[in-house]
Amino acid sequence: MTEKICLNFEFKQLLKLNSCLMVKGANRIDQCFLKAVGAGVIALSSIVIHRSSQYGDLFLKGILTLPILILIAGLIITLLGFFGCCGAMRENTCMLYTYAVIVSVLFICELALGILIALYPEKARDQIKDGMVEIFEKYGKDDQSLTRSIDTMQTDLQCCGVNNPEDWRSEFHHEIPNSCCIDKGDCNRNNPNEIYQKGCYEAIESSLKGVTMALGITAIVLGIIQMFL
Incomplete structure (x- = not known):
C-alpha cells in the first residue's frame, strides 16, 4: 500500500515537473x-x-x-x-x-x-497631397534645404510637380525646375518630351505603398x- 502511494506521488511530481518544463x-x-x-x-x-x-x-x-x-x-x-x-x-x-x-x-x-x-x-x-502643394509653393524661396529636397525627389523618382509638370506654372507660378529634365545637361523645359510627365505624388505613392x-x-x-x- 505504501509503495503504491509512493509511486503515485512520484508520478504526480513527474507530471508537475514535466508541465513546468513545458x-x-x-x-x-x-x-x-x-x-x-x-x-x-x-x-x-x-x-x-x-x-x-x-x-x-x-x-x-x-x-x-x-x-x-x-x-x-x-x-x-x-x-x-x-x-x-x-x-x-x-x-x-x-x-x-x-x-x-x-x-x-x-x-x-x-x-x-x-x-x-x-x-x-x-x-x-x-x-498628403495638400501638404505637398503647400511645400512645393515654397520652392526657390528662403528655405534652400527644402528646395534641394524637392530637386532630389524629382530627380530620384523621375517626377515633376505634385500632379504633373503644369503644376509649376499654374499652381506655383514658377518655371519648371531643371530637376524635372530627363537630360539635365541639355533640356528644353517647354518641350513635354524632355521633362518627366509623372506627378511626384503618384511616384511617392507607388514607391511607398x-x-x-x-x-x-x-x-x-x-x-x-x-x-x-
Missing part, C-alpha cells in the same frame, strides 16, 4: 518569436523611413508618422521579448505577470495601428498571434 520551454519559444518578429517590424519600418527621410522636410506632414510609430512598436516588442525571457529563466512571477499585461495592451494597440496603416493610403490621400501595406499587415498578424501566445 511551460518554461513554451515561454522561451514565445520570447524568441517575439524578438524575431520585433526585429522584422524594425527592418520594415526602417525601409519606409529611409526611403522617405532622404527627401527631408517633404514628409514631415504625416507620411513618416505611422512608420515611426511602428518602428517604436518593433523596439518595444524586441525589448519585451528579452524581458519575458528573463522572467521565464528566473521563474520570477512578478516579471511574468507584468509581461502578460504588457502583451495584452500591446496586442490591442498593434491591431488598431495595423488596421489604421492598412487604410492609411486611402484615408490620408488628400491630406507596398512597404507601408506590408507594415500594416505585419502589425495585424502580429497582434492576432500575440493573442494566442
